[in-house]
Amino acid sequence: MLVSLYRYNPESDNAPYMQxxxxxxxxxxxxxVLDVLNLVKEKDPSMSYRRSCREGVCGSDGMxxxxxxxxxxxxxxxxxxxxxxxxxxxxxxxPVIRDLVVDMGLFYKQYEKVMPYLVNDNPAPAIxxxxxxxxxxxxxxxxxxxxxxxxxxxxxxxxxxxxKFIGPSGLLQAYRFLADSRDTAQAERLAxxxxxxxVFRCRGIMNCVSVCPKGLNPTKAIxxxxxxxxxxxx
Amino acid sequence: xxxxxxxNLGRNGIQDWIIQRATxxxxxxxxxxxxxxxxxxxxxYQSWNALFAQGWFKVxxxxxxxxxxxxxxxxxxxxxxDYIKSAMPRxxxxxxxxxxxxxxxxxxxxxxxxx
Numbered sequence: 001m002l003v004s005l006y007r008y009n010p011e012s013d014n015a016p017y018m019q020x021x022x023x024x025x026x027x028x029x030x031x032x033v034l035d036v037l038n039l040v041k042e043k044d045p046s047m048s049y050r051r052s053c054r055e056g057v058c059g060s061d062g063m064x065x066x067x068x069x070x071x072x073x074x075x076x077x078x079x080x081x082x083x084x085x086x087x088x089x090x091x092x093x094x095p096v097i098r099d100l101v102v103d104m105g106l107f108y109k110q111y112e113k114v115m116p117y118l119v120n121d122n123p124a125p126a127i128x129x130x131x132x133x134x135x136x137x138x139x140x141x142x143x144x145x146x147x148x149x150x151x152x153x154x155x156x157x158x159x160x161x162x163x164k165f166i167g168p169s170g171l172l173q174a175y176r177f178l179a180d181s182r183d184t185a186q187a188e189r190l191a192x193x194x195x196x197x198x199v200f201r202c203r204g205i206m207n208c209v210s211v212c213p214k215g216l217n218p219t220k221a222i223x224x225x226x227x228x229x230x231x232x233x234x
Numbered sequence: 235x236x237x238x239x240x241x242n243l244g245r246n247g248i249q250d251w252i253i254q255r256a257t258x259x260x261x262x263x264x265x266x267x268x269x270x271x272x273x274x275x276x277x278x279y280q281s282w283n284a285l286f287a288q289g290w291f292k293v294x295x296x297x298x299x300x301x302x303x304x305x306x307x308x309x310x311x312x313x314x315x316d317y318i319k320s321a322m323p324r325x326x327x328x329x330x331x332x333x334x335x336x337x338x339x340x341x342x343x344x345x346x347x348x349x
Binding site for chain 1: 239242244246247248249250251252312315316317
């Protein structure tokens with residue numbers, strides 16, 4: 001199988017380039033994209049990418065496969081390769097450190113902005129802060145995010161304003177804490193999201209929903225945030 | 235923490251958002267009304283003149299005109315902050331948009347009331 005790889009080593013290359021590599025796929029097997037990358041790395045140890053759990057849990061190997069973001073470890077080659085050609089590029093919109101490794105700094109900065117932790121200044125109860133099963137259910141579809149950045153780097157609004165627009169991933173997490181019955185900082189959280197960029201750069205094109213490897217729906221969460229802001233402002 | 239701006243129409247994101255949605259409804263209604271008028275009426279100078287002679291339609295037209303101005307301000311402001319990265323050209327673009335909208339509104343009032 002022909003694999004086209006985005007290569008860039010800032011120490012030796014003036015500009016990024018695409019490198020075509022022929023990879024022997026064991027007959028009758030549908031490998032995951034990460035397996036193919038591992039075969040490439042056996043041939044050429046200079047090929048760089050992030051990977052860790054290799055089962056879609058750690059979120060390290062988010063990349064662009066034949067034009068669509070996803071996790072290499074849980075994406076079968078047959079699902080993305082076109083005409084027996086696999087094209088692998090780094091996540092779009094973030095600075096490339098080397099080959100498929102991107103600088104996630106801006107992504108994490110936006111994540112930090114939404115205060116991704118429970119805020120509750122009331123004295124802690126003896127055992128734990130209890131939640132009704134109904135309240136707990138509200139966090140389903142939100143807490144599962146693994147911060148792989150596939151969604152935010154598929155979002156044009158994040159490409160144009162990565163310093164100001166929080167992005168689908170950060171906003172999903174923002175709503176995860178806005179919706180938490182144990183959190184007491186809802187007013188402060190909403191006040192921080194009120195400007196024209198943080199939330200409202202979302203134009204609802206739903207690229208985030210189409211690429212999320214965990215099947216989550218950031219657009220829906222953003223809609224909920226908008227409703228909360230609307231209730232607060234009217 | 236919020237990134238507020240001084241050149242957008244509303245004071246914050248939610249206000250811009252409501253302005254854009256509300257004006258969209260007005261413009262949709264105005265468009266539907268005009269479509270209906272064109273379909274049901276034999277449009278000539280007399281019928282067109284009679285339509286604009288009515289006070290309520292002048293008010294409706296002015297509302298639509300103001301809606302276009304507000305809608306375009308929010309929309310073009312967004313486009314400019316997406317695509318024009320240097321502050322000075324961006325500001326000039328925004329100022330030009332606002333100037334054009336202002337002229338359209340004043341000119342529109344002049345036409346509607348035949349001042």
